[in-house]
Amino acid sequence: RAQDPVPTLATSLGIDVGSEAARQVKRALFAPPRARRSAARALRSVLHYRTVRVRGRSYGYLRIYSFNVSGARPFAEQVARIAARAPAGGLIVDIRGNPGGHVPAAESALQVLSPHPVTPVSFSLSTTRAALALARANPGFRVWTHSIRAAVETGEVYSQAFPLTDPEAVTSGLARHTGPKVLITDALSYSAADVFAAGFQDNGLGPVLGTARRTGAGGANVWTHELLRVWLPEILGELPRGAGFRVALRRATRARGNVDVPLEDLGVEADELHRLTERDVTGHNQDLLAAAAALLA
Numbered sequence: 001r002a003q004d005p006v007p008t009l010a011t012s013l014g015i016d017v018g019s020e021a022a023r024q025v026k027r028a029l030f031a032p033p034r035a036r037r038s039a040a041r042a043l044r045s046v047l048h049y050r051t052v053r054v055r056g057r058s059y060g061y062l063r064i065y066s067f068n069v070s071g072a073r074p075f076a077e078q079v080a081r082i083a084a085r086a087p088a089g090g091l092i093v094d095i096r097g098n099p100g101g102h103v104p105a106a107e108s109a110l111q112v113l114s115p116h117p118v119t120p121v122s123f124s125l126s127t128t129r130a131a132l133a134l135a136r137a138n139p140g141f142r143v144w145t146h147s148i149r150a151a152v153e154t155g156e157v158y159s160q161a162f163p164l165t166d167p168e169a170v171t172s173g174l175a176r177h178t179g180p181k182v183l184i185t186d187a188l189s190y191s192a193a194d195v196f197a198a199g200f201q202d203n204g205l206g207p208v209l210g211t212a213r214r215t216g217a218g219g220a221n222v223w224t225h226e227l228l229r230v231w232l233p234e235i236l237g238e239l240p241r242g243a244g245f246r247v248a249l250r251r252a253t254r255a256r257g258n259v260d261v262p263l264e265d266l267g268v269e270a271d272e273l274h275r276l277t278e279r280d281v282t283g284h285n286q287d288l289l290a291a292a293a294a295l296l297a
Contacts, residue, residue, distance in 0.1 A: 011140060012103050012164060013222050014191035017246065019099035020068055043075060049082045052092070054293035060086030061289070063094045064109070067101030067192040076108035076171045083113060083177035090180035090296035092289065093200075096211065100191030100218065104165040110199045111167035115178040118168075118203045119255040121195050121263065122161035123221070126251075127151035130235060131159070137231035161253050161260070164221075181206040182295045184288065185270060190216035195252060197268040202256045207295045210270025211288065219263025220248035 027045060048063040062082055069075045083091060093113070100106075107120045125131040125144045132148045135141040147160035183200045185193075185208055194215050201208050225244045229236045239245075254261045274291045 014100045014103045016099040016190045043078045057089045058087040059089045060091040067106045072104035072108040072170050075105040079109045080112040080174040092292045094184040095189045095193045096186040097188045098193035103192045106192040106196040107167045108170040111171045113177045115176050120163045121252045123250040124158040124161040182292045183208045185210045187212035191218035194263050198254050207271045209272045214267035217267030219252040221250040223249045
């Protein structure tokens with residue numbers, strides 16, 4: 001059988017491209033790399049860890065700026081190393097402004113933060129002729145073929161839902177964080193970050209503290225026109241003057257107590273809400289971290 005010409009990474013993205021571009025521009029302007037970029041440095045550009053003290057107690061604080069990384073396993077390894085350094089008081093995970101990225105990386109990071117196997121979100125396709133053609137042409141999509149064909153009889157709008165990744169397999173052998181943890185989100189936590197927040201909440205890893213009531217509500221893969229043309233050349237032709245577009249593909253639905261609840265348009269509702277204060281905005285999120293620590297305590 002011919003090898004799949006498109007790497008898995010290209011078909012597993014869930015990202016707000018505009019916000020990711022803005023993040024990279026800000027980093028280049030205000031925190032440029034000091035030396036030649038390596039894989040380790042690339043991971044450090046999306047992860048930041050420090051210990052914070054709130055009311056006399058120490059907590060780990062992990063900021064995940066993006067899931068736009070080249071591989072799930074190296075990302076999970078780095079998150080596992082960081083989580084192992086967290087004090088006994090607990091770990092604060094902050095994904096505010098995270099535009100998403102590689103969905104398997106987000107779900108694998110979730111797994112190393114959980115002492116138990118996590119149930120990932122599932123993805124389904126619309127039951128159209130074009131979706132059926134895509135499922136037949138793309139080896140990675142063939143698991144959806146039968147339920148799309150069955151929609152002729154059942155009248156279902158979406159196919160059966162299947163997980164995109166196996167977080168346990170990706171993180172095999174890595175240490176798991178067993179201590180208490182809390183997740184901080186905002187309205188700009190988007191796409192793969194929505195997936196991460198949903199998994200955090202659905203699998204009971206800890207409370208979700210939002211600076212907005214819900215996350216950004218981007219619950220699908222993002223594919224480019226060029227990528228779709230690889231498998232659907234008879235449907236999609238070349239666009240004039242180098243034009244292109246992106247489409248939301250494969251709808252994500254949640255797990256466990258929220259089975260079949262879509263992420264698209266709904267996002268993840270915070271368990272607790274914290275309105276940013278002047279000290280948070282002009283300082284170093286002191287009141288926000290105090291609110292997160294209170295949930296851990």
